[in-house]
Amino acid sequence: MPSDRRPGESVPGQVPPEAAAVLASGLPVGSDPAERDRQTSLVGAAEAVVTGSDSDRGARAALPGVLSDVPVAVLVIDQTAGTVTYANTAAIELAGNVGLPVPVDAWGAAAGLTDLSSAPLAESSSPLSLVAAGRPVIGEAVRLSPRRSSDEGRAAAAAEEPDQVLWVTGFPLSQDGSEQRLSLVVFLQIDEPNADDDPEAQLQALRERAVVATDIAFTITDPRREDDPLVWVNPSFSRISGYSYEESVGRNCRFLQGPATDPDSVDQLRKALQGQQPVTTTLLNYRKDGTAFWNQLSITPVFDGEGELVSFVGVQTDVTERVRVEDDRRAAFAAEQAARRDAEQAHAAADAARVQAERAQSRLALMAEATSTLSATLDMDDLLGRLASLCVPLLADWVFVTLVDEHGVVYGTESRHRDGRAAELQELAELHVGNLPETSPTRRSLTSSEPVLQAEVTDEWTARVFPTERTSELFRSLGGASVLTVPLVARRRMLGAMAMVKADQRSPFSTEDVELARDLSRRAAMAMDNVRLYQQEHSVAETLQRSLLPELPTIPGITAAAQYLSASSSADVGGDFYDMLQLPDGSVGIAIGDVVGHDVTAAAAMGHLRGLLRACAWDAGEGDPGEILGRVDRLVQGLHVAPMATMVYGRVVRPTGPGEPWQMQLANAGHPPLLLRHVDGTVEVLDGITGLLIGVDATHARASRSVGLPPGSTLVAYTDGLIERPGEDLDQGLASLVTRLSVAPVDASPVELCVHAVGPHPDRRDDVAVIAVRFA
Numbered sequence: 070m071p072s073d074r075r076p077g078e079s080v081p082g083q084v085p086p087e088a089a090a091v092l093a094s095g096l097p098v099g100s101d102p103a104e105r106d107r108q109t110s111l112v113g114a115a116e117a118v119v120t121g122s123d124s125d126r127g128a129r130a131a132l133p134g135v136l137s138d139v140p141v142a143v144l145v146i147d148q149t150a151g152t153v154t155y156a157n158t159a160a161i162e163l164a165g166n167v168g169l170p171v172p173v174d175a176w177g178a179a180a181g182l183t184d185l186s187s188a189p190l191a192e193s194s195s196p197l198s199l200v201a202a203g204r205p206v207i208g209e210a211v212r213l214s215p216r217r218s219s220d221e222g223r224a225a226a227a228a229e230e231p232d233q234v235l236w237v238t239g240f241p242l243s244q245d246g247s248e249q250r251l252s253l254v255v256f257l258q259i260d261e262p263n264a265d266d267d268p269e270a271q272l273q274a275l276r277e278r279a280v281v282a283t284d285i286a287f288t289i290t291d292p293r294r295e296d297d298p299l300v301w302v303n304p305s306f307s308r309i310s311g312y313s314y315e316e317s318v319g320r321n322c323r324f325l326q327g328p329a330t331d332p333d334s335v336d337q338l339r340k341a342l343q344g345q346q347p348v349t350t351t352l353l354n355y356r357k358d359g360t361a362f363w364n365q366l367s368i369t370p371v372f373d374g375e376g377e378l379v380s381f382v383g384v385q386t387d388v389t390e391r392v393r394v395e396d397d398r399r400a401a402f403a404a405e406q407a408a409r410r411d412a413e414q415a416h417a418a419a420d421a422a423r424v425q426a427e428r429a430q431s432r433l434a435l436m437a438e439a440t441s442t443l444s445a446t447l448d449m450d451d452l453l454g455r456l457a458s459l460c461v462p463l464l465a466d467w468v469f470v471t472l473v474d475e476h477g478v479v480y481g482t483e484s485r486h487r488d489g490r491a492a493e494l495q496e497l498a499e500l501h502v503g504n505l506p507e508t509s510p511t512r513r514s515l516t517s518s519e520p521v522l523q524a525e526v527t528d529e530w531t532a533r534v535f536p537t538e539r540t541s542e543l544f545r546s547l548g549g550a551s552v553l554t555v556p557l558v559a560r561r562r563m564l565g566a567m568a569m570v571k572a573d574q575r576s577p578f579s580t581e582d583v584e585l586a587r588d589l590s591r592r593a594a595m596a597m598d599n600v601r602l603y604q605q606e607h608s609v610a611e612t613l614q615r616s617l618l619p620e621l622p623t624i625p626g627i628t629a630a631a632q633y634l635s636a637s638s639s640a641d642v643g644g645d646f647y648d649m650l651q652l653p654d655g656s657v658g659i660a661i662g663d664v665v666g667h668d669v670t671a672a673a674a675m676g677h678l679r680g681l682l683r684a685c686a687w688d689a690g691e692g693d694p695g696e697i698l699g700r701v702d703r704l705v706q707g708l709h710v711a712p713m714a715t716m717v718y719g720r721v722v723r724p725t726g727p728g729e730p731w732q733m734q735l736a737n738a739g740h741p742p743l744l745l746r747h748v749d750g751t752v753e754v755l756d757g758i759t760g761l762l763i764g765v766d767a768t769h770a771r772a773s774r775s776v777g778l779p780p781g782s783t784l785v786a787y788t789d790g791l792i793e794r795p796g797e798d799l800d801q802g803l804a805s806l807v808t809r810l811s812v813a814p815v816d817a818s819p820v821e822l823c824v825h826a827v828g829p830h831p832d833r834r835d836d837v838a839v840i841a842v843r844f845a
Contacts, residue, residue, distance in 0.1 A: 141255055142235075146173060148203045148250035163213065163256065165223050173197045178219040181227070182235075183212045200239030200252045209237050210259075234259055286310075286385040288322070292342075292378055296321045300380070309364075309387050311357030322383070325354040329361065338368070345370045345378055351388065360406070363392040435463065439589055443596035447603050450483075456567070456593050457485035464586070465569035466548055469494070470557075471502055471511050472565040479503060490547060497543045501535065508533045510554040514566040520587055523552040524577045548572025553582060555590040559598035567593070619679075621840075624651050626723065630819035631840040634790075634831060643836035644671035644714065645788045646679050650686070655723065658686045659733075659842060661786040662716035662740065662763075674711035678763070681710065682718065694718045694736035695771035698760070702738070703767045713764035715740035717786060721778065721844070731778040731844045736771050738763050741789055741799070744807065746822065748781040750815045752807045783822060783843040785810060790835030791826060819843050 142163050145155035152170035161167075164180035171179075174191040182190045182197075190197060196206040213235050215227030236257040286306035290297050302317045310317070310325060326335065330353050341348035347369045354364040365388045368381050442455050453470055460468040467486040474480050479502050484494040505512040510521040523530060526549050535541040551571040557564040567590055571578060621629045631647050644664025652658055660682055664675045678701070685700045686692075698718055705711055719735040735743070735755065739762035745753040758774040778784065792802030806826060813825040819841035826839050 141257055143256075144176070144254040146197070146201050146252045146254060148201055148252055151201050154251075160256070165218075165220060173201045175219070179223070181214045181216065181218040181224070183214055183217060185210055185212055185234075187212060187214065187217075189217075196237040196239060197254065200254050203250060203252065206237060206239040206254075211235050211237055213258075286383075288317075288383040288385065290322070290381045290383070292381060297342075297381070306385065309356075309362070309385065310354075316357075325352075325364070327353070327355040327361065329353050338366075342368065342370075342381065351392070362387050362389040364388070435459070435585075436588060436592070439592050443593055444599075447600055449597065449600050449604070452593075452596055452600055453483035454485075457483055459589070460567075460569055461485045462487040464582070464589075465553075466572040467494070467570050469498075469511075469568045469570070470565060471505075471515075471568070473515060473563060475562070477515065477563065479505070486547060493543055493547055497540060497547070500537065500543070501540045506534065506536060510534070510552055511566045511568050514554040514556045515563060518556045518558055518563065520553065520555045520583050522578055522580070522583055524579070525574070526550055526552060550574035551577035553578040553586055555583075555586045557590055557594040557597060559591075559594035562598065564594050564597050564601075618646060618838075619648055619650075621649050622651060624649075624657060626845040627657065628819055628843040628845070629840065630823050631838070632823040632827060634827060634833070634837040644675040644678075644711075645790065645836040645838035646675045647786065647838045647840040648679055648683065649840065649842065650683060652687060652690070652720070654690055656691070657721040658683075658718065659721060659784065659786065659840070660686075660716065660718045661743075661788065661838060661840060662714055662738075663788045663790075663836075663838075664714040665712050674714075677710040678705065678714055678716075681705065682716070686718070686720070691720075693773050694720050694734050695760070695773040698736050698738050698763070698771050699767075699769070702763045702769070705764055706767045711764065713762045714738075715762055715789070717743055719743070719776075719784075724780070728780065730780065733776045733778055733784075734773045735776055736760070736773045738771065741787065741792060741803065744785040744787075744810060745776070745778065746783040746785060746810055747779065748815075750811060750813070752810045754803070754807065778844050780845060781843070783819060783841050785822060785826060785839065785841050787826060787839040788835075788837055790832070790837040791839060793835060794832055795834075 142160035143155075143157040144153050144160055146152070147154045147170065150170065152172055153167075153176045154170045156164070156167075156169065156176075164176055167176060167179045174195075174197070177190045177195065177197050182195075184190060184195070190211065196209045196211065199206050211234075213233040215230050216224050218224040218227065236259050237254065238257075239252055239254040286309050287303045288299055288306055289301040291300045294300075298319050298321055299317050302314055306317065307313050312324075334350050334352055338348055338350055338352075347367070349365070349367040351363055351365045353361055355361055365386045367384045370378055370381055372378055439459050442459065443452060446452050446455065456470065457468050467490070468484065470483040471479055472481040472483075482498045482502055484491075484498065486494060502511075507513075510523060513519075513521045531541055531544060531549070535544050547570070549570050550573060552568060553570075554566055554568040556566050567586075569578070569586060618631075618633055621631060629649055633645065633647075635643075644662075644666055646660075646662055646664075648658070648660045650658050660679075662675075662678065662682075664671045664678060666674070681701050681704050682697075685697050685704070689697050689700075698716060701716075705714075716738045717735070717740045719733045721731055721733045724731050735758065737759045739760065742754050742756040742759075745755055747753065755774075755776055758772060760771040761769045787806070789799070792799055792806050794802050794805075809825050809828055810822060813822055817825065822841040823839050826841070827837060831837065
């Protein structure tokens with residue numbers, strides 16, 4: 070805690086959580102007169118707020134300020150009503166979101182709490198009942214068996230979950246005579262001891278494991294004394310920090326800080342305490358042996374019944390493992406430890422080595438984050454935005470990325486300033502980037518493929534690099550005291566350059582920053598080139614896909630439209646196709662299909678398959694569609710043209726007279742059924758006919774179905790990418806498609822029906838082909 074913490078204006082509604090601190094310390098209540106007096110004063114301070122005129126303010130607003138996110142389950146019990154009135158996040162996970170207030174036994178039944186012999190707590194003298202009666206519970210083991218929960222749904226969901234052993238401690242928050250009598254209960258999860266041990270040994274083992282499980286450090290300071298010293302710490306604080314109780318009490322908490330502790334975080338903490346406000350932050354602290362650890366710290370001010378600040382309560386947790394980036398941070402931490410051992414011979418050298426190791430640790434963490442962040446996208450704009458975010462504000466006050474094509478011509482930029490300033494950056498890009506002078510650091514990096522460091526920016530340098538009055542003015546306005554540019558080169562290809570700028574002349578770029586920026590630029594350039602190659606492959610694949618799809622012919626009496634939507638996967642090409650052709654006898658062939666696979670091979674196989682279908686349909690004349698699909702199947706397997714595929718083929722014959730329907734013979738090879746949208750907007754599923762996929766059994770006989778197509782109706786054919794959704798079966802997907810087509814306007818054109826079929830938010834996990842054919 071900062072040294073200049075002083076009492077100020079009182080903040081009402083803050084519950085003193087020292088009772089929780091006493092409880093978590095594992096000390097028995099009333100065992101020693103001095104200790105009993107101290108705990109009584111703490112409980113009195115709690116009562117002064119919790120039993121105020123607004124009890125909900127105390128039990129539900131202030132206590133969560135310290136206890137809501139601690140990794141132990143905490144309950145507040147109203148002794149008078151015998152009900153649970155508050156449960157923190159961990160307690161809700163035990164019993165589910167039980168509506169509060171709720172009787173103590175009902176809460177225990179909902180959680181599935183039993184004694185160690187598996188008898189329900191309500192049938193015994195349970196620790197919850199004792200605490201509800203105002204009696205302290207120093208420590209008692211209970212069993213958590215969710216499958217015994219009184220909530221049938223919770224019990225069924227937890228049928229396979231193993232039991233857990235919890236260590237229960239409880240303490241009254243209110244003294245006799247208080248208007249509202251409250252108690253606090255804490256549950257700690259511990260491992261169950263060996264069942265072969267005798268009962269006394271099991272109980273002792275439970276107690277020992279409960280102490281080990283208490284990994285939360287509690288501290289109390291007295292702001293009424295000079296320098297706001299510690300007046301009490303629990304054993305977990307000593308275990309985490311390495312400082313004993315005697316070495317800690319009487320000192321301000323700043324002795325945990327060190328050379329790499331963030332001054333901004335310390336300043337934020339100091340301001341919160343000066344304002345008598347609760348605060349939560351994470352600081353880099355140091356143990357007694359000099360090792361660094363990340364300390365998540367929550368501090369809450371405590372006021373007496375008169376509203377006077379009497380103490381600060383801190384809840385601290387060692388979160389080093391959560392903060393540390395695994396491999397890189399462990400390596401940097403080992404380097405730091407080695408530096409500390411070598412520095413025993415010279416204190417000054419030790420300080421320098423420690424700072425250097427911590428700086429290396431931060432840079433290793435940055436490189437690890439850069440690798441994972443930049444490789445997680447295949448969109449160039451997103452990648453450049455991520456790169457800018459990595460640089461600003463961690464490495465520079467603003468950054469400017471210039472992209473060039475294979476001929477060295479600038480074609481794009483990306484910029485970021487810690488204060489926004491987007492309009493000024495955009496203007497600088499428009500006025501300067503297209504005419505970079507030879508003296509420009511960006512131009513020099515593009516030409517030499519080497520970093521350029523301008524540690525100190527002078528007026529003369531600015532005039533050379535920004536020759537126009539406006540660009541020079543913009544650079545000064547954005548803040549330029551030190552500039553470092555690095556080339557973006559990958560696979561011997563120049564992709565651009567990145568300029569990082571610092572506005573504070575007191576911390577210019579150094580030669581160490583050059584190596585860091587060079588490393589970052591290599592990773593960024595490789596990610597950028599991967600995106601370039603992906604987009605190039607994607608463009609080729611999509612061009613191939615669309616070249617294999619036909620242009621729909623113009624046929625009298627028929628209006629048709631089709632839409633193809635590629636998947637957003639890495640393939641972006643597949644075997645979906647549609648077709649419509651006018652046959653020699655005047656009939657019309659309509660087909661849609663899907664070759665198994667999502668790659669260029671599947672797309673090529675689709676082209677072969679579509680060609681075979683066209684040849685067989687053209688040659689068959691008035692042949693039955695089922696026989697045509699059978700012939701295609703035999704050719705596919707005989708010529709090894711494609712793997713398995715689904716397909717629908719229909720032959721449509723014109724009506725015999727005015728007002729008569731068109732007639733269609735339809736055959737299906739394992740494909741989703743076609744849909745017929747009538748003139749009134751209703752949608753009919755043309756099911757009832759199916760067959761094996763193409764490529765399974767060449768001898769399979771395929772049947773056909775006759776379907777009448779009334780004038781004005783629209784036939785809709787599609788591939789399975791339109792009806793497959795994660796977590797849904799095909800029937801659900803088909804029903805959703807029917808609904809989308811049904812709600813379209815009655816007079817919707819085939820083009821509009823294709824749009825309605827695809828929907829506003831396509832899944833994009835698979836390619837989609839859809840064709841809509843309207844018959845006049």
